[in-house]
Amino acid sequence: MTATVITAPLTSQSRLLELLDQWVALGWLRPLDRALAGFFVDLDPSAEASVLLAAALASHQLGHGHVCLDLAATLAEPDFALSLPPEGEESLSDMLLPSRMLAGLALADWVQALALSPLVASAHGASDRPLVLHAERLYLRRYWNYEQSVARALAVRIRDDRPVPDSLPEWLNRLFPEPLVLDGERQTDWQKLACALAASSGFTLITGGPGTGKTTTVVRLLALLQGTADKPLRIRLAAPTGKAAARLTESIGAQVASLPVDPAVRERIPTEVSTLHRLLGSLPNSRHFRHHAGNPLALDVLVVDEASMIDLEMMACLLSALPPHARLLLLGDKDQLASVEAGALLGDLCRDADQGHYQPERVAWLERVSGERLEHPALQAGEAGCYPLAQRILMLRYSRRFAGGSGIGRLAEAVNRQQAGLARRQFGRDDVATLRLKGEQDAALNRLLQGGRGQAVGYGHYLERLNTGRPAADTAHDDPAWTNWAGQVLTAFDEFRLLCTVRKGPWGVAGLNQRIAALLQRRGLLEAEEGWYEGRPVLVTRNDYGLGLMNGDIGIALRLPEEDGRRVLRVVFARNDGGGGLRFVLPSRLSEVETVFAMTVHKSQGSEFAHTALILPEALNPVLTKELLYTAITRARHWFTLLEPRAGVFEQAIGRRVERRSGLLAGLQEEH
Numbered sequence: 001m002t003a004t005v006i007t008a009p010l011t012s013q014s015r016l017l018e019l020l021d022q023w024v025a026l027g028w029l030r031p032l033d034r035a036l037a038g039f040f041v042d043l044d045p046s047a048e049a050s051v052l053l054a055a056a057l058a059s060h061q062l063g064h065g066h067v068c069l070d071l072a073a074t075l076a077e078p079d080f081a082l083s084l085p086p087e088g089e090e091s092l093s094d095m096l097l098p099s100r101m102l103a104g105l106a107l108a109d110w111v112q113a114l115a116l117s118p119l120v121a122s123a124h125g126a127s128d129r130p131l132v133l134h135a136e137r138l139y140l141r142r143y144w145n146y147e148q149s150v151a152r153a154l155a156v157r158i159r160d161d162r163p164v165p166d167s168l169p170e171w172l173n174r175l176f177p178e179p180l181v182l183d184g185e186r187q188t189d190w191q192k193l194a195c196a197l198a199a200s201s202g203f204t205l206i207t208g209g210p211g212t213g214k215t216t217t218v219v220r221l222l223a224l225l226q227g228t229a230d231k232p233l234r235i236r237l238a239a240p241t242g243k244a245a246a247r248l249t250e251s252i253g254a255q256v257a258s259l260p261v262d263p264a265v266r267e268r269i270p271t272e273v274s275t276l277h278r279l280l281g282s283l284p285n286s287r288h289f290r291h292h293a294g295n296p297l298a299l300d301v302l303v304v305d306e307a308s309m310i311d312l313e314m315m316a317c318l319l320s321a322l323p324p325h326a327r328l329l330l331l332g333d334k335d336q337l338a339s340v341e342a343g344a345l346l347g348d349l350c351r352d353a354d355q356g357h358y359q360p361e362r363v364a365w366l367e368r369v370s371g372e373r374l375e376h377p378a379l380q381a382g383e384a385g386c387y388p389l390a391q392r393i394l395m396l397r398y399s400r401r402f403a404g405g406s407g408i409g410r411l412a413e414a415v416n417r418q419q420a421g422l423a424r425r426q427f428g429r430d431d432v433a434t435l436r437l438k439g440e441q442d443a444a445l446n447r448l449l450q451g452g453r454g455q456a457v458g459y460g461h462y463l464e465r466l467n468t469g470r471p472a473a474d475t476a477h478d479d480p481a482w483t484n485w486a487g488q489v490l491t492a493f494d495e496f497r498l499l500c501t502v503r504k505g506p507w508g509v510a511g512l513n514q515r516i517a518a519l520l521q522r523r524g525l526l527e528a529e530e531g532w533y534e535g536r537p538v539l540v541t542r543n544d545y546g547l548g549l550m551n552g553d554i555g556i557a558l559r560l561p562e563e564d565g566r567r568v569l570r571v572v573f574a575r576n577d578g579g580g581g582l583r584f585v586l587p588s589r590l591s592e593v594e595t596v597f598a599m600t601v602h603k604s605q606g607s608e609f610a611h612t613a614l615i616l617p618e619a620l621n622p623v624l625t626k627e628l629l630y631t632a633i634t635r636a637r638h639w640f641t642l643l644e645p646r647a648g649v650f651e652q653a654i655g656r657r658v659e660r661r662s663g664l665l666a667g668l669q670e671e672h
């Protein structure tokens with residue numbers, strides 16, 4: 001295709017719309033973003049091209065997780081701020097690039113054109129205009145409303161001090177009986193402090209990396225709250241995805257069973273975790289929920305895990321459905337990638353979590369009730385009356401899963417701190433390894449994908465379980481052996497996953513999925529490499545409430561007996577409701593699924609695999625950031641393998657970080 005170069009697209013509406021059409025044709029913009037610009041021309045036929053462009057880009061940014069278009073950041077580094085071209089493709093003509101197009105536009109002129117447009121309202125201006133401009137940020141009205149409603153609701157909750165029982169110190173000592181000693185040294189017990197903090201607040205945010213004890217802390221806190229309440233508290237647990245809910249259900253169950261408290265208290269701590277959609281009561285074909293401000297949730301305490309995956313719209317819905325008296329506890333890892341949807345709440349709210357910024361009176365109180373000293377080199381003192389949000393946040397700082405000698409822990413930390421040299425030096429241990437690839441059909445890559453390395457398995461593992469564990473041919477169709485086998489295959493599949501950073505190109509999800517299926521078929525492990533075949537793993541890409549399947553659920557096609565003796569392919573999914581049950585679905589009923597040997601790092605959030613491999617692309621692109629690497633590395637429970645088609649990309653990615661654009665913190669400050 002040869003593109004007609006569009007010169008000076010900002011001088012006229014028609015040239016701009018033509019350029020936007022080209023961006024759509026290239027897959028750079030969604031048709032929706034372009035349609036919005038067209039719709040605004042209908043509303044205001046004399047709209048300036050720069051206003052229409054800003055509107056289309058504000059919509060485009062939503063698709064990249066930003067709730068607004070940050071005009072200054074866009075002009076400072078247009079291609080990076082707008083993630084264009086996506087995945088760093090070579091452009092057909094660099095005349096098309098935002099950096100070329102925006103080169104002559106001054107921030108002040110852009111802001112002025114927007115401020116004067118009848119399509120754009122100021123923060124407190126006319127509420128019937130479809131765009132809102134505030135502090136050099138342009139919002140589509142709906143997202144402005146979400147951000148405002150979240151800021152308002154959080155501002156109220158941040159001020160929500162709760163009286164604590166006199167017995168708080170005894171409870172804390174009972175729940176954390178031993179002083180914390182790590183590597184022979186007495187350390188501050190941040191878990192105990194988190195419990196104390198949360199006991200005194202209506203809203204608490206506990207952040208920490210993998211295995212830092214978030215779940216353990218919250219279970220002990222729930223025992224404390226339940227054990228000291230006048231009447232039994234209605235507690236609900238939730239997570240943004242089914243996968244995360246299932247994982248939390250499993251770990252909470254084990255933790256509750258070992259609580260050193262009266263069985264009556266233990267029994268009143270739930271172990272079932274539901275998805276946020278289910279908690280709020282999703283309504284078919286609607287973005288609205290059954291629970292909202294007019295029909296609030298019937299609960300006293302709500303715990304939401306994996307809070308980094310909550311997007312702005314969901315948070316707005318959640319906060320409005322939460323009754324004012326209810327306590328809200330958010331748990332998550334602030335350093336992980338945010339939700340794919342717009343908004344990076346946890347990251348925004350926890351921006352200062354490392355430094356603490358606790359006010360002196362809070363430090364004194366926390367130390368008195370817990371017997372712990374608030375000491376850490378990163379901590380900075382807060383002033384009385386300052387940083388109200390920081391008083392509700394506690395960061396857990398020691399990973400028990402990745403203690404001392406763990407390469408995964410050290411690698412994740414070095415990546416998080418953007419120390420590329422240190423990160424590189426972690427490879428070569430048993431748990432973290434790297435492999436330089438010599439092309440798409442690299443024999444070592446194929447060996448790894450099929451057979452893993454050392455004790456770390458590859459995809460051959462679940463296929464072996466599939467083939468060797470299959471019940472005998474004459475096993476009755478309703479014999480539990482079939483369900484047991486299906487469950488084992490699903491579990492075995494979660495032992496290994498290949499993660500990609502991009503969708504397209506030789507190192508993208510689409511191409512790798514085809515190559516892996518072909519490889520396994522050539523090796524005689526799969527009967528086919530296309531269409532539906534036994535062993536095909538699939539990822540659900542859209543919620544299907546009728547089938548009870550959520551976006552992100554993973555299933556595997558298995559040949560199972562029918563009542564009449566025929567063998568039929570059915571796709572088995574975990575029920576993800578904590579009960580450990582399975583769901584069997586005919587492939588013909590699954591329209592929105594894709595093969596999932598390889599998956600994107602984004603889609604892997606909330607999951608863990610014993611062995612996780614990450615394959616990098618050959619060149620840096622806008623999605624490659626240290627947050628992406630950190631998220632990928634921390635999906636690994638025991639082994640992590642980095643696959644590198646080209647040297648240096650890993651180091652370059654460590655040097656970049658996600659800058660999510662939002663005005664949430666500013667909004668919170670305005671509310672105070």
Ligand SMILES: Nc1ncnc2c1ncn2[C@@H]1O[C@H](COP(=O)(O)OP(=O)(O)OP(=O)(O)O)[C@@H](O)[C@H]1O
Pocket residue numbers: 191208209210211212213214215216217251400401
């Ligand atoms: N205070 C503690 N004393 C003893 N063991 C603990 C303590 N806190 C956590 N652990 C153990 O450390 C491991 C990780 O804890 P936990 O699952 O609570 O961490 P997490 O931060 O919720 O992890 P994830 O990253 O999976 O969300 C668990 O095996 C848990 O039993």
